[in-house]
Amino acid sequence: MEHKMISIADQVFEELERDILSGVYERGEVLTEMKLSEQLHVSRTPIREALRRLEQERIIEPTSKGMKVVGISRADISDICEIRLRLEGLAARWAAERADESGIRSLKETLELQEFYTQKQDPESIKNADSQFHQTIYALCGSHSMQDTLEPLHRKLVKYRRVSVSAQSRAQKSLEEHKAIFEAIAAHDGATAEKLTILHVQNARDSILQRAIVQ
Amino acid sequence: MEHKMISIADQVFEELERDILSGVYERGEVLTEMKLSEQLHVSRTPIREALRRLEQERIIEPTSKGMKVVGISRADISDICEIRLRLEGLAARWAAERADESGIRSLKETLELQEFYTQKQDPESIKNADSQFHQTIYALCGSHSMQDTLEPLHRKLVKYRRVSVSAQSRAQKSLEEHKAIFEAIAAHDGATAEKLTILHVQNARDSILQRAIVQ
């Protein structure tokens, strides 16, 4: 009845999602409720709940024996990038048109975070800050539908984005592109924000597809 | 362990989703696990599972006391249409490029179904056949990501689509647009399929927004 409480089920979901999408569990690996229940020292109930949510996001799929970790193919990555290419620009446009000053401030903060880590050349943190910039735009675009659509797609690429930004040249370029997008959003210039974002996603796609080694 | 079995939880999910999206439960209404458990004569376990999935699709949201049915505003409808406008064309293009003969046959079948009901002027069945045409394209486009992205958005509009196609003129026009899209897909002409689909979604959007009376 308390809705701010972080339940065990939520924690399990986040842990499993992170571990699957970052490669701790390999593609094809089978997860069963009982084993996870033992490993994580919680009952099957919260495990079930987490697995069901992962299934709905097609991160795992049912088999005759447990839930199998769904792999992501090179074609999947390409398709997801293509979808993002059509939506992220619109999200940025809406963010430019709809965000208020406090929203723009918080976007600026994530940008400064990214700048800090880019200077420190810390790939893991760069990846997180990079992700946070995009997710902040989703949150600012004023459309739950857009946010709910883009967030799962974005999360599915984290593993590959980490590889991508571990090249310092790409990390630097991504930061500059983000800065330009931020300026357009801060100026409430929807058209420019959209245009710059599309270019940015194109570059990100090329960088990911160039480096992605997929099973 | 059996994964083809239709569980009680699945049935409850589908029933609740249908009833919420078609307006049986009003926006703002609060659903509690215990009441649903009594009403539907099943234990709380499958109810919980269904509610969690509905929550993940943002069809309900947690409150201090139970889950509240989330309403959909006119702005939401407009945003969803705008998103579909950017994606459905791509889905149709991919379907044209990727579908095999059996897929094209099944698409033709849904089209014939729609034609039949349009002649009979049966709005409920027209709406279903219309939906099925789009969902078949999602299934044929060869991208789970695209399918998983578009399907929930599409389902959220069913209530408004029913109103839209209850005008015979729109039902007739929608059928003709579908026929043209089908021809392009059957001819594996991706560019034409994309162009026609974008026009179709624009028309559908205009029709929905014109008629939609939102709380």
Added chain:
DNA sequence: GTGAGTATAATTGTATACACAAATCCAGAA
């Protein structure tokens, strides 16, 4: 009359028990 504090009811979170289906394994016969 009002406010604070407390008891109670309502509701969800979690654990556990049991039922059932499917896969697997093994023994015995052809």
Added chain:
DNA sequence: TTCTGGATTTGTGTATACAATTATACTCAC
């Protein structure tokens, strides 16, 4: 050896019991 039939194992689906938490209503003091 190979096939078959049943016992065993494994895993999920569902129900239920219990714990934790919070809203609510009520009482009592001021």
